[in-house]
Amino acid sequence: MSTTQGFTVAIDGPAASGKGTISKAVAAHFGFAHLDTGLLYRAVGAKVLLGVDALDAARALVPDDLDGDALRTPDVAQEASKVAALPDVRAALVDFQRSFAARAGGAVLDGRDIGTVICPGAQVKLFVIADAVVRARRRFEELSGKGIDTSFEYVLADVQTRDERDMGRADAPLRPAADAVEIDTSSLSIEEAVAQTIAVITAVMGK
Ligand SMILES: Nc1ncnc2c1ncn2[C@@H]1O[C@H](COP(=O)(O)OP(=O)(O)OP(=O)(O)O)[C@@H](O)[C@H]1O
Numbered sequence: 612m613s614t615t616q617g618f619t620v621a622i623d624g625p626a627a628s629g630k631g632t633i634s635k636a637v638a639a640h641f642g643f644a645h646l647d648t649g650l651l652y653r654a655v656g657a658k659v660l661l662g663v664d665a666l667d668a669a670r671a672l673v674p675d676d677l678d679g680d681a682l683r684t685p686d687v688a689q690e691a692s693k694v695a696a697l698p699d700v701r702a703a704l705v706d707f708q709r710s711f712a713a714r715a716g717g718a719v720l721d722g723r724d725i726g727t728v729i730c731p732g733a734q735v736k737l738f739v740i741a742d743a744v745v746r747a748r749r750r751f752e753e754l755s756g757k758g759i760d761t762s763f764e765y766v767l768a769d770v771q772t773r774d775e776r777d778m779g780r781a782d783a784p785l786r787p788a789a790d791a792v793e794i795d796t797s798s799l800s801i802e803e804a805v806a807q808t809i810a811v812i813t814a815v816m817g818k
């Protein structure tokens with residue numbers, strides 16, 4: 612393939628599986644733009660916690676709402692996964708994600724339904740998984756490192772509850788696209804996971 616115009620990499624997977632870390636590194640490697648679509652749902656969830664109606668919040672979302680460590684807490688994550696089960700909220704966020712994917716120069720989007728619903732025509736689809744205890748340990752260490760007061764048990768419960776809700780919802784449930792390549796990061800270093808992903812993308816670009 613001689614151009615990256617409209618080249619889309621869709622990376623889905625359960626909570627804290629490493630998809631954001633991989634996406635950022637891959638975007639930097641290829642010079643693609645990156646959108647962490649979980650931030651859209653987290654931003655809506657954070658507004659709901661402040662008393663705003665979920666659909667109003669989704670419709671009024673602006674890029675500035677997607678910044679800040681305050682969106683990274685387990686409480687906001689839980690609310691994000693509740694609002695993410697509302698079809699109207701999901702529908703309100705589709706155009707923004709598809710416009711991002713279509714931008715010139717290539718794009719990486721990570722989330723839960725990128726390969727199945729948002730960008731079913733993506734040139735590369737990955738499904739990143741890892742053991743739940745490994746994921747919770749990594750996320751707990753990340754949050755502790757940022758000074759966020761939580762416990763491993765609380766983080767594990769957050770990850771497991773969200774996975775169940777995300778897989779069980781009727782609209783755009785978390786699942787791999789039929790043509791997704793699975794990457795299990797349980798016993799991979801970040802460098803190994805990124806290298807595997809770059810190899811998959813490079814192989815597709817060379818076709
Ligand atoms: N292969 C790996 N080895 C060790 N730590 C990792 C690995 N991949 C990711 N991590 C760490 O695990 C944590 C979760 O990773 P990351 O934020 O990329 O997951 P995510 O799937 O994007 O999460 P979310 O569902 O919240 O969007 C981070 O602290 C990250 O540095």
Ligand SMILES: Nc1ccn([C@@H]2O[C@H](COP(=O)(O)O)[C@@H](O)[C@H]2O)c(=O)n1
Nearest residue numbers: 648649652691692695722723724773777
């Ligand atoms: N494409 C997406 C992305 C995210 N969600 C929901 O948001 C929650 C938070 O996402 P993180 O990636 O930041 O963990 C997640 O649990 C999902 O409920 C989604 O539905 N679709």
